[in-house]
Amino acid sequence: MLQIIRTAAVVGAGYMGGGIAQSLADAGFQVVIADVSADAAVAARERLIAESEQFERQGLLTPGAAGRVRDNLSVGASIEQAVADVDFVEEAVPEEPAIKHDVLARISAACRPDTIIGSNTSTLPVATLAPAVVGPERFLTVHWSNPAPFVPGIEIVAGAATDPAIVPVVKDMLERAGRSGAQVADTPGFVLNRLQYVLLKEAMNIVEEGIAAPEDVDTIVSTTFGFRLAFFGPFQIADMAGLDVYANCFATFEKAFGERFALPGILARAVGEGRHGVKNGKGLTADYTEEQVLDLVAYRSEAYSRLVQLVRELGPSPIHREPVPLVGPTS
Numbered sequence: 001m002l003q004i005i006r007t008a009a010v011v012g013a014g015y016m017g018g019g020i021a022q023s024l025a026d027a028g029f030q031v032v033i034a035d036v037s038a039d040a041a042v043a044a045r046e047r048l049i050a051e052s053e054q055f056e057r058q059g060l061l062t063p064g065a066a067g068r069v070r071d072n073l074s075v076g077a078s079i080e081q082a083v084a085d086v087d088f089v090e091e092a093v094p095e096e097p098a099i100k101h102d103v104l105a106r107i108s109a110a111c112r113p114d115t116i117i118g119s120n121t122s123t124l125p126v127a128t129l130a131p132a133v134v135g136p137e138r139f140l141t142v143h144w145s146n147p148a149p150f151v152p153g154i155e156i157v158a159g160a161a162t163d164p165a166i167v168p169v170v171k172d173m174l175e176r177a178g179r180s181g182a183q184v185a186d187t188p189g190f191v192l193n194r195l196q197y198v199l200l201k202e203a204m205n206i207v208e209e210g211i212a213a214p215e216d217v218d219t220i221v222s223t224t225f226g227f228r229l230a231f232f233g234p235f236q237i238a239d240m241a242g243l244d245v246y247a248n249c250f251a252t253f254e255k256a257f258g259e260r261f262a263l264p265g266i267l268a269r270a271v272g273e274g275r276h277g278v279k280n281g282k283g284l285t286a287d288y289t290e291e292q293v294l295d296l297v298a299y300r301s302e303a304y305s306r307l308v309q310l311v312r313e314l315g316p317s318p319i320h321r322e323p324v325p326l327v328g329p330t331s
């Protein structure tokens with residue numbers, strides 16, 4: 001079995017695939033890209049080199065990045081040629097099962113038997129894509145986020161047929177590319193998009209119910225709880241806010257919105273056991289010593305204070321659109 005990844009191909013050099021190829025090439029991997037045609041792949045390479053030069057000038061990538069991308073990124077005349085002799089292939093074609101099946105079948109028929117194959121699918125379970133792959137034990141989801149050159153986290157999803165031994169090999173590749181991979185179970189939408197789409201759905205419900213305008217929803221999210229999310233996930237935020245407080249808030253939500261906002265079992269059990277979070281040293285998933293609480297609070301204060309500075313330095317998003325009335329007149 002393959003122990004280390006040194007070479008890669010990315011099939012589908014569009015928005016995500018291009019950024020993935022750019023990131024791996026910048027990190028020193030030899031990367032071949034393929035798209036619907038050789039011409040499309042050549043154009044993508046030129047775009048990625050020009051973009052890397054711009055990012056380097058802006059100080060967004062490290063010095064020498066554009067040169068590394070130019071040296072390490074090459075073009076395959078076809079999918080088959082691009083994947084013929086690489087350690088890892090990332091599929092990043094459109095999120096349509098028929099296209100992914102066709103492309104994954106071509107990749108897996110043409111690459112070496114030990115080549116690890118990842119899909120960048122946002123939502124499709126490994127179980128629905130694996131039947132198209134020759135040798136599904138070397139297939140998994142390696143889900144990069146948008147924009148790929150900058151977002152550090154990657155979801156890794158192994159399917160029932162995936163050989164678990166390939167997961168650390170992929171994680172090692174991601175770490176050498178400056179990324180961190182977290183493994184989650186094989187369900188539609190995995191973790192990232194399941195959470196993200198719940199937020200979007202509820203935000204849209206709020207607008208349709210006439211509770212707030214889209215711009216105000218965006219402002220509230222980015223300046224309040226979204227502000228914290230760069231540093232902490234929902235479990236640690238709940239620990240810091242107080243689990244007893246959250247349990248009481250769920251009671252209001254359940255009364256207003258019914259079962260879908262009912263007190264979750266994890267929280268009910270924690271509060272039932274006297275776990276109130278950081279304030280009594282008993283969190284949802286772990287206990288905190290007094291020293292850990294002090295460290296956590298100090299880290300939080302510094303993180304938020306520096307983020308405020310960054311937001312002040314950068315200013316607001318440059319696009320100010322004229323509001324479009326999304327809430328129709330009530331009759």
Ligand SMILES: NC(=O)c1ccc[n+]([C@@H]2O[C@H](COP(=O)([O-])OP(=O)(O)OC[C@H]3O[C@@H](n4cnc5c(N)ncnc54)[C@H](O)[C@@H]3O)[C@@H](O)[C@H]2O)c1
Binds near residue numbers: 011012013036094
């Ligand atoms: N856009 C995002 O924010 C985002 C984030 C994470 C994951 N993803 C996922 O990444 C994948 C790609 O999304 P994208 O936004 O980069 O799409 P995109 O449309 O920008 O890129 C898709 C690329 O695939 C190429 N392509 C189409 N059919 C092909 C074929 N048969 N053979 C080879 N190449 C082919 C297209 O020419 C295009 O360059 C999807 O599965 C998507 O769900 C997207």
